[in-house]
Amino acid sequence: MPLISTAIFLLISAVIAITPPRCRSIPGDASWPTSKQWDLLNQTVGGNLVATIPIAAPCHKTLFGKPSPVFNQEECDALRNIWFYPTTHLPSSSSPMAYVFSNDSCNPFLGPETPCTIGYHVAYAVNATSAKDFQTAIRFAKDNNIRLVIRNTGHDYLGKSTGAHALGIWTHNLKSISLLQEYHDENYEGAAIKLGAGVEVIQAYEFAASYGLLVVGGNCPTVGIAGGYIQGGGHGPLSSKFGLAADQVLEYEVVTADGELITATNKNNSDLFWALRGGGGSTYGVVVSVTVKAFPDTSSAMSYMEVPNTGNNTDALYSVIGTFLQTLPRLVDAGAIAIFVVSAAGFSLTPAIAPGMQPVELDSHFYPVFDRLHKLGLDYTYSSSAHPTFLDTFNAVTTVSNVSDQNLGGRFIPRSLIESNGTNALVDAIRYISTREGALFVGNSINVKKGVSAPDDVSANPHFRDTLISATIGTSIDYMNMDVTLDNVRSITDDLLPKLEALTPGGGAYLSEGDVHQPDFQSTFYGDHYNRLLQIKRQYDPQDVFYAKTAVGSERWEQGLDGRLCLV
Structure with a gap:
């Protein structure tokens, strides 16, 4: 997938600034990656770097300060009719379902003379298809001191899956699902299902049902299971019978802030395993897959x-x-x-x-x-x-x-x-x-x-x-x-x-x-879990590579009106 050149308009500034101490780099800073660096990242991830154009761009005559080549009133009218539904935003690597976190940029309900800006959407996103893509994105963000955002479906009411001037890791297309007929550890024996980071609730339910099983998931069919849902605890239609979604986790595959791919279970990396079972997403590492308990189906x-x-x-x-x-x-x-x-x-x-x-x-x-x-x-x-x-x-x-x-x-x-x-x-x-x-x-x-x-x-x-x-x-x-x-x-x-x-x-x-x-x-x-979670955050991500609003450790950072993140 080639970079979309029109998305670069906003990312180039005539004024070159010095990144303030203890702050992330943003467009216009001398430290912001050059177009050649972005192109090299795109090559490294197999052409899967997506430059953000907000999905409401067809509603506006100007895009990033230039005449828009995608303005189309008919497309805009159709978009307005479906704007409120999850399926409108799912195919996008950047569109926030909770629109307030876009900072009112590229608003589809304002007139066509209103400019479309990138606002607080991510600048680019890696359409990740493997753990290697996660590692590449993390390394690029660290090397260039830029904000990193993790996103699957965009179901998010606290702005965790979007972020100004950020590189996003888009996990949505990691759709692998597999059945483990007999999973054994010291606490559980029985069927289990391994879910890739992009699997949605309905996909997990359908897969489990094909084997006469069920898994604990959310109430909305398009919510992703492995990310913020299960990492936040996760309740749903089966919760009173089986408990939270986090209670069902048997193991995680995780890429940490240092780029290492590890497995977290009750025995291996047990502190990280504990933290990921309800301690919040987007702050300890990037989950590649989660393995959960599966139970016999029921009427x-x-x-x-x-x-x-x-x-x-x-x-x-x-x-x-x-x-x-x-x-x-x-x-x-x-x-x-x-x-x-x-x-x-x-x-x-x-x-x-x-x-x-x-x-x-x-x-x-x-x-x-x-x-x-x-x-x-x-x-x-x-x-x-x-x-x-x-x-x-x-x-x-x-x-x-x-x-x-x-x-x-x-x-x-x-x-x-x-x-x-x-x-x-x-x-x-x-x-x-x-x-x-x-x-x-x-x-x-x-x-x-x-x-x-x-x-x-x-x-x-x-x-x-x-x-x-x-x-x-x-x-x-x-x-x-x-x-x-x-x-x-x-x-x-x-x-x-x-x-x-x-x-x-x-x-x-x-x-x-x-x-x-x-x-x-x-x-x-x-x-009262917060202090222990903060210790685990410091252990696995001492440089705060991962940040999200209200996530563990986020109080160390503040976002300015220009979207820049700085340590407080």
């Missing part, structure tokens, strides 16, 4: 519920939500999960998934909710269904994930809050959040305590083990006004999340669905 029940907010039933609606919350401990203890949304439109169960259950059993968990609805005279819809395999269940989920129209923040809600008469206070907080303009509350109800013998077995946030609801707050993105969007981002930190934090003092949040501006992110996202 499942699934159900949906809708209770609309008519404007005249609001008090009654939130009363029903309180009853629903009280059903969750028994539900998740039975191995089920429940995803629900509360917004100005009302309450939606979207859905509940119960491995090994029949619909009648799943229905019974919601009898108190039905009784409450009937007593209050509220209209609602409810349906349940049976599915013979887990893949059938997953494919029957009707909700579609729009990934580019919400800013996110999150908080763990411990089951003790519900079990100690805190339901009313939680309902009040949910009501406050969900009635703000453009905001919504999403709950993922789980019980992952049984996934490990003790919370310290893996590095995932220990607060996960006491969590009943991994709560997510969303606020809207205004593509026509970045200032409004940034205000909505700050409202999560300053207004909405504090309502949940007040109910959960000293608590935590799921780092993959957290607030990018989370105060004290170290304790909130990592709990």
Whole structure:
């Protein structure tokens, strides 16, 4: 794949600057690689160096300060119609699904006279097809003192898979999958599946199903398994039955900051193995593959519920939500999960998934909710269904994930809050959040305590083990006004999340669905594992080759308005 020459326009500056001490090099610095150096890198990786042109370039008449050769209004109109879906961004080595991290560059919803700039997109990306490509990219970034970013699918609400003036390692096309019929170590005997770094959730589910097996993965089919998902802990439709995705890991293949390809298991490089099982992605090394436990397939029940907010039933609606919350401990203890949304439109169960259950059993968990609805005279819809395999269940989920129209923040809600008469206070907080303009509350109800013998077995946030609801707050993105969007981002930190934090003092949040501006992110996202994780980070990456916002060790760095990273 040849370099795209038009992408170089922005990377050449008439003014040559000296890179400030303790900072990464950016375009315009004398230390920034020359075009010959980039061409040599491209040759070294077999022509797989991609120079970034934002995918919204057809919407703009100028590209990187020059008349655009790719402007096409018809293509732009088609792109706008599909912008919010993951599949729009998956084929790109640079496009952030969380658009705020592009710094409003090359916005497809602004007029064609608005220039397309590279903004905070990566400058180049290596379309990696082997561990050798990882090693080459790491060496180039180190030799030239430039920022390095790791990206698979781009499912990322904290800006970890994009970065200004960076070289990206794009792992998306490492799609190898293999079955290990009999995996043996001191803690596990059974089937396992080895997944390349680019494998998506649906690809892993389909492969496992072809052998009558299942693996623990996420709720969205296009999320990558091996990267930030599993390295952040990872919950999903099977979590209440088997635990977190990080609990299932048997071994990793990793390229470290010094370019060494190593295997990390409970016995070999065990400290790194522990850190990668929930201690966050993009900071200890680049995972080439992950091997995970595989379990016999099972049938499942699934159900949906809708209770609309008519404007005249609001008090009654939130009363029903309180009853629903009280059903969750028994539900998740039975191995089920429940995803629900509360917004100005009302309450939606979207859905509940119960491995090994029949619909009648799943229905019974919601009898108190039905009784409450009937007593209050509220209209609602409810349906349940049976599915013979887990893949059938997953494919029957009707909700579609729009990934580019919400800013996110999150908080763990411990089951003790519900079990100690805190339901009313939680309902009040949910009501406050969900009635703000453009905001919504999403709950993922789980019980992952049984996934490990003790919370310290893996590095995932220990607060996960006491969590009943991994709560997510969303606020809207205004593509026509970045200032409004940034205000909505700050409202999560300053207004909405504090309502949940007040109910959960000293608590935590799921780092993959957290607030990018989370105060004290170290304790909130990592709990009391942070200091040990930081020691491991220093051991394997003493020069901070790997950096990502809110990742372990990231507090040592600060990004300026020009996108430059500098040590603080």
